[in-house]
Amino acid sequence: MLTYNVKIEDDGKLLKDVARKNLNLSTRLFNKLKLNHHIFINDRIAFSNDIVNKGDIITVDFNYDEEDEIEPQKGDIEILFEDDWYISVNKPSNMVVHPCSYHPNNTLANFVKYYLKRNKKIRPVNRLDKDTSGIVLFAKNEYAQECFNRMQDKASKKYLAIVDGWVNKKTGIINKPISRKENSLIERKVNEESGQTAITKYKVVDNITFKDKKCTLLEVELKTGRTHQIRVHMAYIGHPIIGDTLYNEKDSSNLLPRQALHAYILSFIHPVYNELITIQVPVPDDMKKIIGTITD
Secondary structure (H helix, E strand, O other), X not given: OEEEEOXXXXXXOEHHHHHHHHOOOOHHHHHHHHHOOOEEEOOEEOOOOXXXXXXXXXXXXXXXXXXXXXXXXXXXXXXXXXOOOEEEEEEOOOOOOOOEOOEOOOOHHHHHHHHXXXXXXXXXXXXXXXXXXXXXXXXXXXXXXXXXXXXXXXXXXXXXXXXXXXXXXXXXXXXXXXXXXXOOOOOEEEOOOOOEOOEEEEEXXXXXXXXXXXXXXXXXXXXXXXXXXXXXXXXXXXXXXXXXXXXXXXXXXXXXXXXXXXXXXXXXEOOOOOOEEXXXXXXXXXXXXXXXXXXX
């Protein structure tokens, strides 16, 4: 439920204008809510051309059923954060976030839907590759999803990555556009001519030698969110991620059975409460065997 107490500066304005400016409701969502009678002024059903007055209380109700083809399935999930608007889960490696044609069930979304026990769409607002572990955030309704999508560029997403070789430059920014690789539905590549802007910031946490293999632990921060962005950029600078069979085919070390990439910090300003939310999850055991214990 979202509420707004009409202020003096809103007096005499149209509801649709106040909702857009003060509640950050998109025109599309406002129209949908209005048509389904989920917007109220002082507890009566409201219409878009209603005039609001100082002291009126606008209420938006998001508690309605939605059609969703995702099947709820019981499964173990580790909840990192939850309120009325969002739920964040620690995704293990070797798990798909959302059902697809080749993986229709036993995904994180299936398990989250079972946990929530309601007929609502499941909306992951950030996604991780199957073999990347760490933080996945789900929006509990359309409004929460829209708000997060609008502030994607302001959210801080940090990863831990173990890459091939010792990275000598302690910090760096990789600003190289990325596009789909020709004749591939999955693989991406750096493409200066027609790629989409992709910016990755990194810093060296530690240089490591493990089982005679030189590698580097990096903290990586995404400034954009392209598919496989970290994996493509690390390979581009000559330090592909350990265990990445797509972009590090020459890695025969077998240090990990998956790419050594872990989403460990997500920070954003909560769109309803206007508070900084920081979610952090420890490095998983398989990566910890290589890098040891990380201390801040």
